[in-house]
Amino acid sequence: MRYSSTRDVVLVPLLLPIVAIGLFPLVMLPLLGFLGFVVLGVLIGFAAVMAELEEPQAHAHHVISHGSMPRSEQAGYNSEMESLRRSLYAAKIVSLGLVALGAGGHIVTQ
Numbered sequence: 001m002r003y004s005s006t007r008d009v010v011l012v013p014l015l016l017p018i019v020a021i022g023l024f025p026l027v028m029l030p031l032l033g034f035l036g037f038v039v040l041g042v043l044i045g046f047a048a049v050m051a052e053l054e055e056p057q058a059h060a061h062h063v064i065s066h067g068s069m070p071r072s073e074q075a076g077y078n079s080e081m082e083s084l085r086r087s088l089y090a091a092k093i094v095s096l097g098l099v100a101l102g103a104g105g106h107i108v109t110q
Helices: 011-032 034-066 071-109
Strands: none
């Protein structure tokens, strides 16, 4: 019975993100150390908070320059903002995890 590797080629795009996520800490740790994870986490956290604080200002600017929005546009805007809040919440959790990983790893290795 011959083994055909063509059917396994379909799995490569599916496994690539898993491998990339798994290799990220192994590549970053020797380059930056645990404190590099802390810095990366703080940067991601600051970016998430900055994006969250900028959005109401952008909405106010839009309303001032274009006038009030119809209800359908307002519903779309509210849906978009809720989606943004969820993704920013996930970014904050990732940020907190990176800071905890970096600080904990630095304390353990000292």
